[in-house]
């Protein structure tokens with residue numbers, strides 16, 4: 001669906017910006033678009049402080065409803081740390097810090113990002129390491145020496161296997177960000193989930 005939206009944007013069929021797959025917080029369920037013109041009496045400058053109070057970030061500089069993407073709000077959660085990590089040039093394999101953050105958020109719900117390979121577990125572990133304050137170089141889906149060194153820093157045995165390591169990372173993330181994995185209500189079955197997402 002994201003690819004089709006992107007193709008429709010590049011062909012001019014759709015005017016609103018749609019990035020290629022793997023770079024949108026919408027794909028992680030961490031963004032929404034809100035047309036305030038449809039809600040009378042609530043202007044964008046009034047909505048911004050309300051949104052921020054609930055952890056929602058606009059992606060434009062000033063609350064001007066005429067600007068493109070004035071309608072878009074991110075719920076970055078802990079993935080904002082990946083944005084900061086790439087902003088500080090700790091990694092450079094993504095087009096922008098935003099794309100890195102979106103990729104981190106997407107793989108964290110068990111979905112694939114083309115650039116990070118078919119098995120999301122190594123990238124999931126790396127994303128967790130970054131959010132736990134470690135420096136691993138690039139988030140690239142390869143558990144290289146820097147990633148293994150970072151696991152050592154957290155006293156995680158990297159010979160345990162990907163599922164076990166991902167599980168330990170998961171628990172540490174939940175300790176550090178208690179609201180991060182809270183799923184209210186029944187979980188919708190969308191097919192088999194990676195082991196690290198089952199608790």
Ligand SMILES: [Zn+2]
Nearest residue numbers: 031032033072
């Ligand atoms: Zn949007």
